[in-house]
Amino acid sequence: xxxxxxxxxxGGTGMVGRRLAQLLIGHPWFELKAVIGQGSIGEPYRDVWNxxxxxxxxxxxxxxxxxxxFPAELDHCHVLSLAEGLExxxxxxxxxxxxxxxxxxxxxxxxxxxxxxxxxxxxxxDDENPLVITEVNGERIxxxxxxxxxxxxxxxxxxxxxxxxxxxxxxxxxxxxxSLSGRGDAKYPVDLVSGNVYPLHGSEERTEEYIAREIHKxxxxxxxxxxxxxRVFVQEGHFVDLRIKTSRRPDVAELAAxxxxxxxxxxxxxPSKPARPLVVCAEAGRPRPNQDCFHERGFSVAVGNLCTTxxxxxxxxxxxxxxxxxxxxxxALLNAEYSYLLTH
Numbered sequence: 279x280x281x282x283x284x285x286x287x288x289g290g291t292g293m294v295g296r297r298l299a300q301l302l303i304g305h306p307w308f309e310l311k312a313v314i315g316q317g318s319i320g321e322p323y324r325d326v327w328n329x330x331x332x333x334x335x336x337x338x339x340x341x342x343x344x345x346x347x348f349p350a351e352l353d354h355c356h357v358l359s360l361a362e363g364l365e366x367x368x369x370x371x372x373x374x375x376x377x378x379x380x381x382x383x384x385x386x387x388x389x390x391x392x393x394x395x396x397x398x399x400x401x402x403x404d405d406e407n408p409l410v411i412t413e414v415n416g417e418r419i420x421x422x423x424x425x426x427x428x429x430x431x432x433x434x435x436x437x438x439x440x441x442x443x444x445x446x447x448x449x450x451x452x453x454x455x456x457s458l459s460g461r462g463d464a465k466y467p468v469d470l471v472s473g474n475v476y477p478l479h480g481s482e483e484r485t486e487e488y489i490a491r492e493i494h495k496x497x498x499x500x501x502x503x504x505x506x507x508x509r510v511f512v513q514e515g516h517f518v519d520l521r522i523k524t525s526r527r528p529d530v531a532e533l534a535a536x537x538x539x540x541x542x543x544x545x546x547x548x549p550s551k552p553a554r555p556l557v558v559c560a561e562a563g564r565p566r567p568n569q570d571c572f573h574e575r576g577f578s579v580a581v582g583n584l585c586t587t588x589x590x591x592x593x594x595x596x597x598x599x600x601x602x603x604x605x606x607x608x609x610a611l612l613n614a615e616y617s618y619l620l621t622h
Contacts, residue, residue, distance in 0.1 A: 283618065284369045286312030288383050289376035291357060293334075293462040293537060294397055296346065297607040298373050299323075303351045306549050307618050308371070313355045314363040314383075321549055323355035324348045330463050337465045338458065338472075343513055363392050373610050374398055378463075384424075393423050393617070395610045399488065402426045409495050412612040413542045413555050415441045419617050426494045427613055428492040430460060430605020434579040434597050436496045437555055438520060441540035442533075442593065446525025447497075451504045451591070452489060454521040457512040457567060460601045471511050478507040491607075515571030516601045521591040533584050533593060534558050548615040550608065552577040558584070565598040576603030577612075 285302065291293045292315035302310045318326045331345040360383050363369065373388045374380070374396035381400035388394055401407045401424065408418035409426045414436050419425055425435065431454050439447060456478075458471060459543035470476055478485055490503040510517075528536070537556045552574035559565045570580035577600075585594040599605050 280307060281391045282307060282309040283371055284309055284311040284366075285371040285373065286310070286314055286358075286363050286366075286369045288314050288360070288363075288372055288387065288394075289375040289380060291315040291318055291323075292375055293330075293459060294375035294602060294606045295373075296327055296330075296377060297602045298375055298611065299355075300346075300349060301550065301603070301607055301611050303349055307615065310352075310355070311369050312358050312363040312366060312415060314360055314372075315357040318357045319359045321449030323352055323357060326357055327352075328372050334411065334463060334465065338468060342511075360386060364392070367428065371614060373607075373614070375607065376612075377411070379612050388424055393425075395425050395427070395614045395617070397427055397606045397610050398485075402428070402488075403491055403495065409492060411436050411496060411542075411609060412548070412551075412616050413437055415496055415498075416543075416613070416616045419613060419620065421621060422617075425613050425617065427606070427609035428496065429488045430599055430601035431456065431485070432489050432492040432496070433517055433605045433609050434516075434518060434599035435489070435520060436493060437540065437579060438492070438537065438595070438597060439497060439522070440583065441556060441610055442522065442524065444536065445522075445528055445593070447499065447501045447522065449502045449504075449523035450493065451521040452506070454485070454489075454505075455510045455512075455517040455519075456507060457514050457516055458509065459514045460509070460516065460605075466509070471485075471509060473511060476509040478509060483507075497607060501595050512567045514600065514602060515598050516605065517565070517567055517596065517598055519596050520594070521588070522593040524592040528586055530584050531584050532588055533595075534535040537581055537584075546616070546619070548612060548619065550577060550611050554578055556581055558582065565596065567598050570598045571600040575602035577608050579604060
């Protein structure tokens with residue numbers, strides 16, 4: 279019988295933290311021992327969870343926003359302070375689902391000897407911190423104590439680009455249509471986003487910069503990358519248009535085969551890995567966020583509208599990535615699982 283590793287979640291009351299808590303229910307290797315928050319210390323996790331879900335639903339409208347129900351399996355959890363979480367020396371691993379402002383908590387956890395698997399921007403581009411999507415560059419984890427996963431859009435893009443590397447990557451253009459849950463529990467003014475498209479260029483969100491730098495770091499490549507980001511009135515699932523310059527032009531059959539055949543972790547026994555990291559949707563008008571962001575429990579990226587006859591780009595396609603699972607909580611979990619496999 280496997281001796282489970284005790285883990286905690288920094289920012290466990292936030293939207294990504296709540297998804298992480300769900301993913302850890304019944305996990306064969308990890309056991310959730312600490313939900314660490316800031317403004318709700320001592321409260322039952324159930325109360326905080328329901329209050330936050332209700333707040334977002336009320337803000338955007340319950341006819342649009344679907345609340346995620348609290349799992350009964352987490353009824354034993356109360357929200358702890360960072361100090362309380364770090365006092366428990368049995369907790370070896372912390373998942374970090376905090377904003378950039380929460381970087382001090384991550385650093386304190388590292389200073390106290392914990393291994394941290396983090397979804398936050400803090401330290402993401404520091405050379406000593408591996409930035410990892412498990413399928414693409416999982417070997418970078420090794421015995422690192424601070425492992426980052428990238429922006430949600432990047433999580434899908436780098437797998438697709440890795441799959442298409444045999445074609446010779448020469449340039450990438452990324453245009454995103456990102457769902458509202460990409461901001462977590464932070465809420466946009468309704469009149470800004472309802473029935474609207476909100477361009478992120480020039481805003482306080484640095485998504486465009488992050489995506490380009492993350493692609494370069496994860497692929498270890500200086501391929502030119504152009505990025506344009508937009509927020510749309512969708513709850514969950516980012517829709518992304520990806521156009522790629524390649525050394526040679528494939529036909530659609532070869533393109534689909536490269537994507538469908540991509541499975542670097544096929545023989546690696548990770549509990550949460552998807553059977554197919556990339557799911558090719560052949561149906562016209564797919565992928566779509568509402569229909570396609572939960573393939574393989576949200577761990578797979580849905581790819582469609584494959585085109586190899588564009589006048590400017592050898593490859594054109596679109597994909598949907600679940601921004602809360604594959605693009606955030608799930609990627610951190612896969613990295614932790616891979617680390618566990620390497621160190622146990």
